[in-house]
Amino acid sequence: MKPTSSAPTHMVLLSESSMQSKMLANLMADRLQLECKLTDNTNQIAHLFSGDQNLLLIDTQHFDLTALRALLQNLQSKVSRLVVALFNVIPSSEQEHLAEWPQVKGLFYLNADHNQLLKGLQSLVAGHLWLPRQVANQLVEQNRRPPMDSGSRQMLTRRELQIMELLADGATNLQIAEALFVSEHTIKSHLYNVFKKIDVKNRLQACNWARNNI
Template identity: 35%
Template sequence: MKDTRIHIVSKSSCQQTLLSNFLADHTGLICNHIAENEWPPYISKEDNHGAIILWDCLNVELDRLEPKLCQSLYPLIDHFNFVLYNVTPAHKNSHSTFTEWVYGVFYENDPPDLILKGIRAIGQGEIWLSRSTLSQIFLTKKARLTNHIPNTPGLTRREKDILRQLSSGASNKDIAASLFVSQYTVKTHLYNIFKKIGVTTRGQASNWASKHYHVLM
């Protein structure tokens, strides 16, 4: 973390100068304040790889902030650790949409020592988010995954087993031997499988199985 830089981006300068001095004194890192309208050209990807950007959210509606920041930050995601601070506690659940590129969130009432602890953790590659936020993120992603899981169009357990083997490259003879059935039985199952998942060839069936492997387990 010793080579990490900290950039504080905000409209005001007095409070941020105090924060900048506090973080510099206690971390030994270069810490500076950047006016909000100057920050994109000020920061160099080459010179600041891995830098921590603290974005001041005082009196800011996060839902309005996101589109603006996403446009500016997208090219920089792989180069910086972006952190929101001075977030209003009432907006604790509003920043869940930022989680693809935010490494930490600090609230208005967070004491300096807590911010310092969080900055050190982020500098070590950790994520600094509250437990409630992490829970919300997990549940949201789980819900999205569930909504995108296709139904296994009426496949029986035996048909799922055969489709898994087919996707791994097994021949009808191999499948028949592993299931102790005749190759004719395997062909009958494959006919039913192809019809259910809407394919006509083994290659298409294998591709379908690869894309939906999680529903075959």
């Protein structure tokens, strides 16, 4: 696999505050030769990273999907140089869909042992992807769409184009509403119409469309 980016120099482990997690953080720091910090507070994450390339390892057992999606969305707009890896992921579960986020470069299932985790993280540090074949295949199929023509862009109103530009930059609905001086409900209505016009099913697909067409 081709390298995806420059190597991370700092790492944050997002997991419960336990002796096992502390031992894992120490092991990762020693084996990967990275400065490693442990936290169980999703609100602190963005403040723990340096200006260099960073690696975030998330224990999905201790956070629900809603919280993880909100975290990834927040980090997308606040931390530009970030590689995210998920571990303790339940196979064939909704957790696998978190790999759709562009920062997520690695995913490890619940049955992965420390040796497998270390091997995968070493690959991520080297700038490669580490995704199970099943997840990688799903991502490829999901994004295999015919090339968009200029007509798709022309279907959108000026306001819808403004919204999509902000969406592509990682802004939340509330941030878009504040930037355009309208209500959050209005933004949701616009996005609902845009999704139908450009034939996408979720926010991530819409972001990818915007980056390729606007």
